[in-house]
Amino acid sequence: MAIQVKYFASLRDRLGRGKDQVQAAEGLTVTTVWSQLWPDTPLPPHTLTAVNMEYAGPDHPVQDGDEVAFFPPITGG
Amino acid sequence: MKIEIREQPFDPFQELACHQESLVELRGRYGATASFVGALRDYNEGEPVHGMTLEHYPGMTEHHLERILEEARLNWEFLDALIIHRVGELHPNDPIVLVAVWSSHRAAAFDACRFIMEALKSRAPFWKKETLADRQRWVERNTPG
Numbered sequence: 762m763a764i765q766v767k768y769f770a771s772l773r774d775r776l777g778r779g780k781d782q783v784q785a786a787e788g789l790t791v792t793t794v795w796s797q798l799w800p801d802t803p804l805p806p807h808t809l810t811a812v813n814m815e816y817a818g819p820d821h822p823v824q825d826g827d828e829v830a831f832f833p834p835i836t837g838g
Numbered sequence: 839m840k841i842e843i844r845e846q847p848f849d850p851f852q853e854l855a856c857h858q859e860s861l862v863e864l865r866g867r868y869g870a871t872a873s874f875v876g877a878l879r880d881y882n883e884g885e886p887v888h889g890m891t892l893e894h895y896p897g898m899t900e901h902h903l904e905r906i907l908e909e910a911r912l913n914w915e916f917l918d919a920l921i922i923h924r925v926g927e928l929h930p931n932d933p934i935v936l937v938a939v940w941s942s943h944r945a946a947a948f949d950a951c952r953f954i955m956e957a958l959k960s961r962a963p964f965w966k967k968e969t970l971a972d973r974q975r976w977v978e979r980n981t982p983g
Contacts, residue, residue, distance in 0.1 A: 771965070833976070833978070835962065835980075836976075837934075837958060838935050838962075
């Protein structure tokens with residue numbers, strides 16, 4: 762099934778794409794999903810992260826079939 | 839209770855009237871209606887703003903708006919609430935968001951409306967990109983109030 766990764770707003774513009782896929786592996790977290798995809802790009806400061814549409818911290822575990830999202834601070838309303 | 843992400847322009851006052859009209863079973867029960875309308879200004883951070891693109895995270899945005907309403911219901915006794923939020927292309931003066939709450943008395947309507955609006959701003963994933971005279975720029979943070 763793999764892990765679906767999404768990027769939004771200014772982060773998507775900066776990265777040049779809106780989604781990625783990562784193969785599931787033991788012990789993955791939000792942080793390691795990012796570092797697998799972007800080994801040379803540190804996660805920009807203030808980036809918010811979500812797993813399966815719930816806000817999740819950097820050490821939150823990520824499993825097969827999960828959706829992980831990275832996005833800048835929100836500015837609605 | 840109604841939550842809607844709207845891709846087309848809307849008239850918040852017409853929506854308010856229509857929604858209230860639809861509350862047939864609540865007629866005579868609400869003594870207070872509080873509402874908030876947020877609209878696009880034509881000036882921000884020292885520059886004229888010609889337009890805006892609003893983006894959201896389909897699924898997550900709706901999910902968090904639903905949760906905000908659930909939390910509001912745990913804290914205040916109100917009879918109904920309405921949230922409409924724009925996405926897509928906006929022009930100055932276009933309404934961005936409508937929050938309205940119907941309750942028996944004014945305190946719950948005022949307080950729940952304020953709570954929903956503040957929670958929306960801090961938790962519902964939306965992002966604004968402004969169109970200026972010569973470029974576009976992402977809005978980096980919300981104003982404090």
